Amino acid sequence: MIEEKGILFVLSGPSGVGKGTVRKALFEKDTALQYSISMTTRAMREGEEEGVDYFYRSKEDFEKMIEDNQLLEHAQYVGNYYGTPRTYVEETLDKGNDVFLEIEVQGALQVKKNFPEGVFIFLSPPSLEELKNRIVSRGTETETLVMNRLKAAKDEIELMDNYDYVVVNDQVDRAVEKVQAIVKSEHCKKERVASQYKKLLEVSN
């Protein structure tokens, strides 16, 4: 058997593009992927579990990890830290399991810097018109906020060049199929498997 390391897949894209929807639909179909568990300084809520929902750490511990470059990315939100612990990702990959991370564009760029061997997938809206409709239809945003979100989306689309793949989210099912194809094909990349196949073919001779 080929003993292959897992691959870190990062799904990102502008706010409102449907990252969460695509990720959920993907995980309903693909049970081999391991969703990346984040670390946070926020308090554990009822029903949550350490190492399942989040890894819970004190602010001091979290800041120490930032210093030690133990996080692939991190951000602050409503006074709490959130981040992706490097060790958890690397241990999961070493076991041969793929890790899947769904994250905002700025976070994805941090991951890319800290873990360039990941596979970066940009989820793109079919058009800015469509993205605007999706943001407006949530009904939670003022006109000014919608405009700010669109401006941010345009800036983020400019960052597409940092990614390996672009998947347009015109239909969730089609987007999921494309992400699944990317996962499968990345495992066939020559760089990942050639040396192992060569070994296998020698041994079996």
Added chain:
Amino acid sequence: MIEEKGILFVLSGPSGVGKGTVRKALFEKDTALQYSISMTTRAMREGEEEGVDYFYRSKEDFEKMIEDNQLLEHAQYVGNYYGTPRTYVEETLDKGNDVFLEIEVQGALQVKKNFPEGVFIFLSPPSLEELKNRIVSRGTETETLVMNRLKAAKDEIELMDNYDYVVVNDQVDRAVEKVQAIVKSEHCKKERVASQYKKLLEVSN
């Protein structure tokens, strides 16, 4: 709509690995791929059609095309030339259709030299033992020929590094699924689509 050029996919691998079987199974499932039509100097047989089975050319014309670098690859077999015409491939790609070429390793290396933007898939036996079994089970080869074929296969496996992907042909269905995933994911490669998406997203604003 995104107007994308087609992609040339080249499936290759050692003799006996099952290239033809995988290609046939793939074409039963995927009707969007256009099989590359070869050019030959052999006579047209009953029931064959120009531009369907082959493009039929005289020896003189064929040799002129070789000189003019109009063939992505060519070889001689039982006194006749066979080759892949560059113009047919390029015109098909320009129409936005993918071209699929199944070919021996030496031919694939010629295509790679003449058309490096193709996507090269190496179909690998699960083991040399298994490849030997497949060759022997055809029952058409002497012991010496089997040994020569195996020696050639080993040399060809060394050429794996020239390919983009390695697909192990342990089960035809699994191999076909992997090739399909490669086709789908290659169309999501950032290099192929980013500039068009960016344009689309500007226009629609």
